[in-house]
Amino acid sequence: MCSSFRSLLPALRAFTAKCPPPQICTSLRTYATEAVPDFEHKPSHYGQPLFQSHPHLLRPHELTPGIPSEEYERRRKDLMDSLPSNSVVVLIAAPVKYMSGSIYKYRQGSDFWYLTGFEEPDSAVVLEKNASSRGYRMTLFSNGKDSAKEKWDGPRTGFDDALNFFKADDALTIKAFPAQLRSMISLYSNVYIDLPQSPRKNARSTKSLLRYLSPPVNPRSEYETVVESLSSSRRKPLAPHIAQLRAFKSVCEQQVMRMAADISGRSHAKTMRFTRPGISESALAAHFEYLCSLSGSQRLAYVPVVASGPNALIIHYTSNNQVVQDGEMILMDAGCEYNGYASDITRTYPANGSFTPPQRELYSAVLSAQKALVGLCTEAEGLSLHDLHRKSCDFLRRELKQIGFTLHTGDLERVLYPHFLSHPIGIDLHESSYSDRGESLKAGMVITVEPGIYVPPTAQFPKHFHNFGIRIEDEVLVGEKHPVVLSVSAPKEIADIEGACQGLLGLEPI
Structure with missing residues (x-):
């Protein structure tokens, strides 16, 4: 970083401190470590944070942090309005997962959470389409209060509170689910439901649906007869309909993602x-996760890639078990999950704080292509993800030729740049398997833009670039005419990266 720019940093920091935060992120929350203790809320009476128990995390109108109760209501109404008359929707909570006999930190199923905000396991919801002004009737099934179990596993939300906070028309014990489901689905000609994945070759078994909830639901014979009734032509997939809603992020979702x-x-x-x-x-992976947790993140969105030197040529390198050497670059692909939404950022930077001339040259080539691609992420451009990927190949091919690469057929797409440019992101890291890469981008979508170049040590490529792996990835909110880079806080320009590494941006490592 030049000395003249460094001299401006104090003034810039002072100016920034006076400026309001960006419109997309209207306010910053305090975290539990900063909140004034209020022991009246301990222990909580609910199975998840609510404003009444966690006012340091939620505002009065919010059902989950950042998302108001009214938005969940709108999501359900939009879904039910999109379905034909005489329809019923059935969703099952994600199963509890274990590792070596101990429970993993529970994460609710994405579609279930998107429609309800309810975060407890062993639960289900049924939405029945009707002619009311609301457009549907909602029944929520859960464990309810159980003092004996709560002594071991923590509080659960009672049925009355489920009615009050989650706006269910009826709240019943999960043990009643088989019998209630039998009577409900008999009334409808369209039953929208997604059966859980079978561990065997991704096959789906109709009898696995309610086993998903076991052991709370017993005996098996009772609910197996219910599931068998879903095997008729009345059963229809639900996920594609929810995916259409999740593709477009509301203002509240945009703020949480930012x-x-x-x-x-x-x-x-x-x-x-x-x-x-x-x-x-x-150690770098652990440091990143520590910093995210300290800032309020609930978990990482995926296993991070911390690839030093030639390890960066492995696209999904997650071993993270080698030592960083002087003169190497580090490709770090890592992002946190915050209040239900994933982030996904990749940066490549020099281990010793300064790019070598060849590193700088190849990095500049990838950066030039990446910035050009980000600029195309608008509805006005009318491009699809497939279109963007083809352009990324064109841009990278042009940039590489300018720095001495002689490319033959297949060199770029098969060797140097073997992965796709982009994917949707939101509640899930890869937002939906039902997204259409050929569909034109629309305002409100959020995608990644992540071109990369990975140079193996082979004779057809310039030797001074051998074993360099560079990827630059941002999260981009598609706009009508202008994109918004949500991941702008991660340094990307060469001067900013070297400044961050060398401590010239006023950043400390913790």
């Missing part, structure tokens, strides 16, 4: 500062 990206972006910047030759890749 915060998730800010947390991850700052953690990338501080991890750059923390990096030094001789440190392990696993």
Whole structure:
């Protein structure tokens, strides 16, 4: 970083401190470590954070942090309005997963959470389409209060509170689900339901649906007879209909996603500062996760990639078990999940804080292509993900030729750049398997833009670029005429990356 720019940093920081935050992220929350203790809320009476028990995390009108109760109501109404008359929707909570006999930190199924905000396991919801002004009737099934179990596993939301907070018309015990489901589905000609994945070759078994809830639902013979009735032509897939809704992010969702990206972006910047030759890749991964957790993230969105030197040529390198050497670059693909929404950011930076001339040259080529592609992420451009990917190949091919690559047929797409440019992101890292890469981008969608170049040590490529792996990935909110980079907090320009690594941006590693 030049000395003249460094001299401006104090004034810039002072000016930024006076400016309001960006419109997309209207306010920053305090975290539990900063909140004034209020022991009247301990222990909570509910199975998840609500404003009444966690006012430091939620506002009065919110059902989950950042998302108001009215938005969940709108999502359900939009779904039911899109379905034909005489329809019923059935959703099952995600199963509890175990590792070595111990429970994993529970995460609710994405579609279930998107429509309800309800975060407890062993639950189900049934939405019956009707002619009311609301457009449907909602029945929520859960465990309810159980003092004996809550002594071991923590509080659960009672049925009265389920009615009050989650706006169900009826709240019943999960043990009543088989019998209630039998009577409900008999009334409808269209039963929208997604059966859980079978572990065997991804086959779906109709009898696995309610086993998903076991052991709370017993005996098996009772609910197996209910499930068998779903095997008729009346059963229709639900996920594609929810995917159409999830593809477009509301203003509230955009704000939460911006915060998730800010947390991850700052953690990338501080991890750059923390990096030094001789440190392990696993230490960098741990530092990143620590920083995200300290800022309020509930978990990482995926296993991070911390690939030093030639390890960066492995696209999904997650071993993270080698030592960083002086003169290497580090490709770090890492993002947190915050209040239900994933972030996904990749940065490539020098381990010792300064790019070598060849590193700088190849990095600049990828950066030039990446920035051009981000600029095309608008509804006005009328491009699809397939269109963007084809353009990424064109841009990268042009940039590589300018720095001395002689490319033959297949060199780029099969060797140097073997992955796709982009994917939708939201509640899930890869938002939906039902998205159409050929569909034109629309305002309100959020996608990643992640071109990369990975140069193997083979004779057809310039030797001074051998074993370089560079990927630059941002999260981009598609706009009508202008895109918004949600991951702007992660340094990307060469001067900013070197400044972050060398401590010239005022960042400390923790």
